Amino acid sequence: MNVLEVRDLGVRFGEVPAVRGLGFAVAGGEVLGVVGESGSGKSAAVLAVLGLLPPKAVVTGSVRLHGRELVGAPDKELTALRGKALAMVFQDPLAALTPVHRVGAQIAEAVRVHQDLSRRQAWARAVELLDLVGIAEPARAARAFPHEFSGGMRQRVMIAMAVANDPDVLICDEPTTALDVTVQAQVLEVLRDARRETGAAVVFVTHDLGVVAGIADRVLVMREGRAVESGPVEEVFARPRMPYTRELLAATPRLDREAAVLRGVPRPPVPVLRVENLVKEYRRGVRVVDRVSLDIRAGETLGLVGESGCGKTTLLMEILGLAAPRHGRVVVFGRDTARLGRRDRLALRRDLQIVFQDPMASLDPRMTVHDILAEPLRMHRLPLDRVPELLRLVGLAPEHAARYPQDFSGGQRQRIAIARALALEPRLLVLDEPVSALDVRIRAGVVELLAELKARLGLAYLFVAHDLALVRRIADRVAVMYLGRIAEIGPAERVFSAPRHPYTRALLAAVPLPDPVAERARPRVPLAGETPSPAGPLTGCRFRARCPVYPGLPETARSRCAGEEPELEGQDGAACHHASGGAR
Amino acid sequence: MWRFVIRRALFGLLVLWLVATTVFLLFFAGPADSVARRLAGPRAPQEVVNQIRDTLGLDRPLTQQYLGFLNKLLHGDLGTSFISQTPVSTLIMASLPATLWLVAGAAALWLTAGVTGGVICATAPRSLRDRLITVTVLAGISLPTFVLGIFMIFLALSVFPWLGLAPGPYIPPLEDIRGFFQVMIMPWITLAVVQAAVYVRLTRGSMLDTLGEDYIRTARAKGAPEHRVTYRHGLRAALTPVVTQFGVDIGALLGGVVVTESVFGLQGLGQLMIRSVRDGDLPVIIGAAVLAAAFIVVANILVDIAYSFLDPRVRLT
C-alpha cells in the first residue's frame, strides 16, 4: 500500500527548473533511495514534498500522502502534518539545530506541538527518545546545547526529533554525508531501527551509491531534475539500463576490488619526506599529533586515511609549515626543517606544494586564472610564459587564463589548483582530500589526471582522503591515523586485504559497497562510540575504549593495553599489542 | 565567569587610568606659563594667568604635578570647579539624574519601536510594509539630532502650544511629575527617533540572517506554528547583535548625550561637559571625561556577560 505518491512533480526557481516531471511512490516500511549528483534536484524534490521550499519556488504536480493532496494545500494543514505524519532529517545537524536552545527542549517541542502533553511529560518523552537513538546518559544529554555534541550525536538527535510522533513518512536528505564513515555506519543502523519501530515509508536522498546499496529497497536515479531510472536496488545495480546509471556505477570506486598496483616492487631508496616522532601540541598539553613517523620515497603515493579528529590535517600543516617542530623531526628532501634559513625555506617550497579540498575556496576569486598561476612564478622569479603550458598540462585551454575562477566548474577549478601546484615543478605534492568536494564522475577525471601527472613528472604524492575505496585505487602505501597516532602503515594491498589493526578492520568494514547483494551479506557490527577528544588523559592504547577485540581479551592482556602504548615497528605493521593477520 | 569579570574590571581600571593620563597630558604638558595661558584663555589679564599658575602649582616638575593629580583622583577628589568653586563631584552628581532619565526613557522607546519594526520588516521582506518602514527608517537615520530637536521645539511652541511642552532644565519626577514629563517628552522622542531607525535596520538585518538559517527550516519541519518559529527560534537567536549594540550605545550615550541635552537645555552631564569646555573649567572636564569612560567600560563588561548568557556557544575567556 503506497503511503506517498508523487506524480509529475515540478519545481521552478524563477526561470530555472530544478525538478521536472518527477514521479515515484513509497510503501510503508519500504526504503526508496534517491540518488543523484549535485544539481540533480533531489533535495529540491523532497523539500517540495514537505512544502519547505522558499516562497519564491513554484511547485507543480501532485504529492499525495495517504491519498491526500499536499501541493497547494493551505499552510495550516501542512503545518499539522509536518513533524507528525511527515518527518525529515536534514544533512547538517549543526546548522539544523537551534544553537540557543537545549537539545531536550527542541525534542520536547516536536512532541508538544502535536501531542497534548505537559512540559514535564514532553521532557520525559524527549529523554526516552534520546535513549532510543542510542545516546549515552540521555537525561544529562538532554540538558546540553547542540554545539556540545559531536556530528554523529547531533544526527541521532535529529532522528529522535523526527520519529517523536511516529511518522508515516520519513525523509532523509543526505543525513550521513557530513559524518565519518564509522559514525555513518552507526547512524545508518539507527535509521534502520527507526524504520523498523515506526513502520514508516522512508525516502533516503544521497549521492553515495554504497550507502544506497546498503539501505534502500528500491532506487530512483535522478539527473538534472528528471528521473533517469528506477527499480529494485539489486536490479538497478546489477543491470543498469540507462547509460547515465552505468557511468555513475563505473565511476564509483569499490573497496573490494584490487587495484592494478604492482606488488613486490622494491621501494626507491631515497626518501623525499621523512617524519620522525613528530609532535604537535596545542595549549595545555593537548597533542593533536603524537609521535608520528612515516616516510615517502621518490615517485611513491602515500595515502593517509583517518576520520575527523585524527590529526591528519594538522600533520599536513606541520609538514608544509617547514618550521622546527616542538618534538621530533621533519626532513624534506634531505633537509631538516629545524635548521632552515629563510632563503632555504623559500627554495624548498619549490619542491613541496599542496592541492586543497575545496575548489571554491582554493582560488582567490579576485584574481584571474593567469594571475593565480603567475603568483608562484613571480614569487620565485620564474618566467611567466609557463602559464599556458601549465593549463595545457591539466587539460584546460590556455585561453581560459583571462577568466575568473567563478566562471569554471568545480572540477575545472580543481585542475587550476593542480596547475598552480605544479607551477614550481615540485617533487612532492600534498593533496588534502582533493576530490571529495567533486561529483563522482568528475572525481574520476581528476584522479585520472593525477595518475597521469605522477607517471609523467615522477611526482611523489602525500594523499589525504577519507574515501578508502579511492585510496585503494591509487595509493602505493597507506597509513591509518587514529587520535594523533599512526595505527597501521604498510603497502596498500597488504593493508586493505589483510589489515592488522582492529581500527583498520572496523574502518574497512564500515565502508559501504556499491553492490546491494554483497553489502547486505556483510555482517554489520558498527564500531561503537565516537572518536574521543585528544584533550582527555591518554594512557596505554588510545583505541581500547572502542576496540572490538579488547573486551574479549584475558585480564593480563587487557592490562597491557591499558598501561602500555603500542608502538609501530618499522614501516609495515600495526600499533597494536594484539594485531593479527585476520581478514575482515 | 568571575575570573572574567575581574580581569575585565582590571583592564577597565587600566583604561581609565590611561584616559585620565591622556587628559592630563592634553592640558598640563608644556611650560608653566603657556599652560596657564591656555587655561586662562587668550584674553585673560596677566594677573589671572599668574594666579592660575600659582594656585595649580604649574611651576612644579611635571611628574610631581602628575602624581599629585593621580593622588587626588584616587581619593575621589576630582577637584573644584574653577568657575563655580563647587566640588566637581557635586556638579556631576547634580547633573547625572537628568542624563540617566533621558537615556532610560529614550532607550525604552527606541528598543520597543526598533525591535518591533525590525521584526515586522523581516517577517515579510520586500513587502509593502517592509518597503515603507525601510524608507521611513532611512529618513530617520538621515536626521541630525539637533535639527530634529530644533524642529520639535518649533512644533511645540508654534503648532502645539496647548500641550505645554517646552524645553527647559530637568525637573525631578518626585518633585513635579507633570513638569517632569513636559520637559522630558520632546528630548525622549528626539533621541529615540534616530536610534530607533538604527535598531529597526539592525533587527531587520539580524532577523533576516537568522530566518535564513537551517534550524528555522527544522523548526518548520517539526510542525511548529509560524509564530513560534519566528519568535522562539528566529528572534531569540537574532537578538544577540541587537543586545550587544544596545549595551555599547547605552555606554556611549550615558557619557555624553551632548546634543539633545544642549538643544533642550536639560542641564545634564552632556551640557555640563560642553559648558566646561567652553569655560576652560579643567577639573570638570577631567571628571566628566573619566566618568564617561567609566560608563563605557562598565557597559562593555555587561554586554559581554549578557552575550554569554544569550549565546551558549560563547565562553567567557
Add this chain to the structure above:
Amino acid sequence: MTTDVTTEAPVAAPAAPSRRRVVAGRFLASWRGRAGLALLAALFLLAFAGPPAAAWSFEDRDFLAFLSPPTAAHWFGTTQSGADVFVVTMHGMRRSLLIGLLVAVVSTAVAAVVGAFAGYYLGWTDRVLGWVTDLLLVLPAFLIIAVLSPALGQGAWLVMVGLLAAFMWMVTSKMVRGLAVSLRKREYVLAARFMGVPGYKIIFRHVIPNMSSLLIVDATLNVSAAILTETTLSYFGFGVRPPEVSLGGLIADGAATALYAPWTFWFAAGLLILTILAVNLAGDALRDAFDPASGGARR
C-alpha cells in the same frame, strides 16, 4: 575515461560580465541607488558650480539688505551682516562634503590595515593592536576634539580631518579583524603562504581585496557619519571655525533667528539632511548591489 573537459559543460561562451559591471548594474537598477546618486550629483554641482554662478561672492556684504528674505538678487536671502546666504551655505556645504569624504577614506583605510594585520597575524600583533583599538574606543572623542579645537588655530581643517578619522576607524577595524581571522584559514591564503609569499604581501594581495565590498560600503556610510559628527562639532563651535564656514556653524547661527528669519536656518538644515540622506541612500544601494542576499545587518 578521457579528461573531463569535454564531458563538463564548457565555460560560458560570451565572457561573463565583470564583477564591477554586475555590481554597477544592480546599483543603478535600484531606486535608492539612482536617487542617491542623482541627489549627490545635484548637491555637488550646486556646491561647486553654484557660487561662481551667483552674483555675490563669499566676502561681499550687501549693505542695503540685512536679514532680508530670498529674492531674485539673493536666492537664499541675506544674513544679519548682509552676506548672501546662498553663497555662504554653498561654501559651508563644500567644506562639509570635503571633510566627510576625506575622513571616510582615511578612517576606512586605517581600519583596513589595522584590522587585517591584527586578524592575520594574531598573537602579539593582535593583542597590541587590540589594546590600542579598545583604548581609543573608550576615550570620549567628542570631548577630546572639543578640547583640542581651540588650539587648532585658523584654517587647520585638515587637522580636524585627522582628528575625526582618528576616532572613527575603530569599529570598522573590529569588523575587518573578524573577517581577516576567517580569511587567514581560507585555502587560497594558505596556498599563497605555502608558496612562500610573505605575510604582508598576502594581506594586501589576498586579504584586503577580498573585503573590498565591505570596505566600500563602510566608507560610504562613514561619509554621512563624518559629516554628521563634524556638523555637530561645528554647531557647538568646536569644529570648523570662522572665517571658515561649515553647515553646522551656519545652523547654529541660524537657530537663533530661525523663528522670524527662517531662511537663515532652514536652507542649511535642509541641505544637511539632503546630503546625509543622499549618502545613506547610495550606501544602502551599494551594499545591496554587492551582496543581494544580505538583508543589511551591521549598522
